[in-house]
Amino acid sequence: MGLTAVDIRNAPLPAASGRVLRRRLFDYLGWGLCALAFLLLSSAMIWILVVVFLRGFSALTWNVMTHVTEGTGGGLLNAIEGTVVLAFGGILLACPPGLAAGIYLAEFDRGRLAPVIRFLSDVLVGVPSIVIGYFCYITMVVALGWKFSVAAGSVALAIISLPYICRTTEMSLRQVPRSLREAAYALGAGDGRVTMGICVPSALPGILTGILLALAISVGETAPLIYTAGWSSYLWTGHLTNEPIGYLTYAIWAFITEPFSSAHALAYAAAFFVTFFVLVISIIARAVLDENAGWRRLRPWDKRKA
Amino acid sequence: MNFRRFTALLAGVVAIVLVLIVVFLAAYAWPAVRLNGFHFLIDNSWNLGRQYGTPITVNGQQILPGAHYGILFLIVGTLLSTAIALALAVPVGVGAALFLAEGVPPIMRSWLSFFVELLAAIPSVVFGLWGYVVVIPFLGHHLFPFMIKWLGFIPFFGGTPGSGYGLLTSGLVLTLMIVPLITATLRDALVSQPASLREAAVALGASRFETMWTVLMPAVRRVLIGSSILAAGRALGETMAVLMVSGNALNILPNNIYQPISTMAAFIVSQLDSAMQDPTGMAVRSLAEVALVLCLISIIVNGLARVLLYYEGRQAARPA
Numbered sequence: 061m062g063l064t065a066v067d068i069r070n071a072p073l074p075a076a077s078g079r080v081l082r083r084r085l086f087d088y089l090g091w092g093l094c095a096l097a098f099l100l101l102s103s104a105m106i107w108i109l110v111v112v113f114l115r116g117f118s119a120l121t122w123n124v125m126t127h128v129t130e131g132t133g134g135g136l137l138n139a140i141e142g143t144v145v146l147a148f149g150g151i152l153l154a155c156p157p158g159l160a161a162g163i164y165l166a167e168f169d170r171g172r173l174a175p176v177i178r179f180l181s182d183v184l185v186g187v188p189s190i191v192i193g194y195f196c197y198i199t200m201v202v203a204l205g206w207k208f209s210v211a212a213g214s215v216a217l218a219i220i221s222l223p224y225i226c227r228t229t230e231m232s233l234r235q236v237p238r239s240l241r242e243a244a245y246a247l248g249a250g251d252g253r254v255t256m257g258i259c260v261p262s263a264l265p266g267i268l269t270g271i272l273l274a275l276a277i278s279v280g281e282t283a284p285l286i287y288t289a290g291w292s293s294y295l296w297t298g299h300l301t302n303e304p305i306g307y308l309t310y311a312i313w314a315f316i317t318e319p320f321s322s323a324h325a326l327a328y329a330a331a332f333f334v335t336f337f338v339l340v341i342s343i344i345a346r347a348v349l350d351e352n353a354g355w356r357r358l359r360p361w362d363k364r365k366a
Numbered sequence: 367m368n369f370r371r372f373t374a375l376l377a378g379v380v381a382i383v384l385v386l387i388v389v390f391l392a393a394y395a396w397p398a399v400r401l402n403g404f405h406f407l408i409d410n411s412w413n414l415g416r417q418y419g420t421p422i423t424v425n426g427q428q429i430l431p432g433a434h435y436g437i438l439f440l441i442v443g444t445l446l447s448t449a450i451a452l453a454l455a456v457p458v459g460v461g462a463a464l465f466l467a468e469g470v471p472p473i474m475r476s477w478l479s480f481f482v483e484l485l486a487a488i489p490s491v492v493f494g495l496w497g498y499v500v501v502i503p504f505l506g507h508h509l510f511p512f513m514i515k516w517l518g519f520i521p522f523f524g525g526t527p528g529s530g531y532g533l534l535t536s537g538l539v540l541t542l543m544i545v546p547l548i549t550a551t552l553r554d555a556l557v558s559q560p561a562s563l564r565e566a567a568v569a570l571g572a573s574r575f576e577t578m579w580t581v582l583m584p585a586v587r588r589v590l591i592g593s594s595i596l597a598a599g600r601a602l603g604e605t606m607a608v609l610m611v612s613g614n615a616l617n618i619l620p621n622n623i624y625q626p627i628s629t630m631a632a633f634i635v636s637q638l639d640s641a642m643q644d645p646t647g648m649a650v651r652s653l654a655e656v657a658l659v660l661c662l663i664s665i666i667v668n669g670l671a672r673v674l675l676y677y678e679g680r681q682a683a684r685p686a
Binding site: 083086087090091093094095096097098100101102104105107108111112115156157158160161163164165167168173176177179180181182183184185186187188189190191192194195197198199202219222223226250251252255276279280281282283286287309312313316317327328331334335338339342346 | 368369370372373374375376377378379380381383384385386387390391394457458459460461462464465466469478480481482484485487488489490491492493494495496498499500542545546549573574575576578579596599600602603604605606609610631634635638650653654657660661664665667668669671672
């Protein structure tokens, strides 16, 4: 009878030498530390979510959503309205150049301009938001005389969202198969028709997700708005300049440091709104953008490749 | 105008914004740069001068009597908090990335990674709220006294615990904000390493962890460096969270890791209100100089990281 796999598996291992023990120890220690690092991160995440959602949820009342701020109490209606106005204003301003830049980078990338734009937009992502806020303060609030206003705040948010929209648009357009473009060009379509009629519609989920992500970032921003949008306890009257406006993140920052529990409740409620919104958008974005992960994994019958 | 030119023109807006930011900040801060000179970076006193004094002329610039602008304490605070954050974030980020890349079954990997990387999506001010409400009391009352008792013999670890606001608290909160950047980039790089590397290592008798540590980690070294620099860039410019937990020190340098600090970004927010009271406007211009310094630092840091990561990307794309 020859040697079988079972014999080999059952063969006695040589006695563990010091070296083997050392290697095994290294292995366990390594995995243990890695697992510890992961546990630290996930417990911090859970801790933050528990604090924000538990305290935020208990601070939510109907009044918070239907009344404006009065001193350090009242509601957050003005802040909710302001956040919506500022975020949409920022997105509206950022979309035309952001989308165009993304299209240019993905479709017409052969000149010398494309690497420069890509580099500058990547560096722009890393410029601290307070620097962008201060830039808007000295140019728009002071020099142009807009004062604290919707216009200045929206421009600040637009500059912050610009690189995100640009790069996600580029990435989504790059996923569109080349053959689609070739077919369209072969049928005699021009650049504009091929891009806007063929490529952009097929890349639309990704592009929209990028815009949504930029929206989430705008909603969560505080520092660039403090000296561009200011703060107001009243509802917006529709003036683009010379009228400050409230927003949720300011309420978190300003009201948690007040000594009154009514102010704390508003801060928690505002944190709840902001975090909830940002998390929902992140989950949607994850599901759409990351083709290899997310929903696709839960649907093994869907064999499309990323 | 054809479509191609039209998109190129609008794309130019993206490129020009960064240039405009630097140019306008520099132009606005120029009188302050002339006034403060090099002492701006090495002097440790930010003093707005006597509010109701008659403005005097120094170096051709009108300032309030007694006004002096030096931001050494801000530079030290910014660099120290970033250094602490980076020193903690790199090991934790590497550990979590290894764990997520190899330690969990692939079906759970994407969701667990997503969960941890969601930390990056939480707004800065929410981190600040969390830090202000729960972390500071915990650190100030429990962890810091404990650390002083047991680690006090190490330089800068001893002294008084203070209230919980300070350098270490800022560093810890910053750590959580920048770890996801490192983890996400590194995990992607680890997963996308060629299977042949892994197979070769295993064939030589390496265990799974030895494969990760001795073969895959060196292969992604440049990604780790690049993403760490990016993370440092983010830590340098974080505003709201640091503002809420740093203690906003003015004109003092910390002698231990528990003392209050302030960073350039947080200082701009906390000081603009008082700077606006300066009738000569020099305080606001000096704050613009702070913003300019911060902007230039972040451009250098981010540019460096991008160059490293681009180079890595191009190397990875090249056929072997």
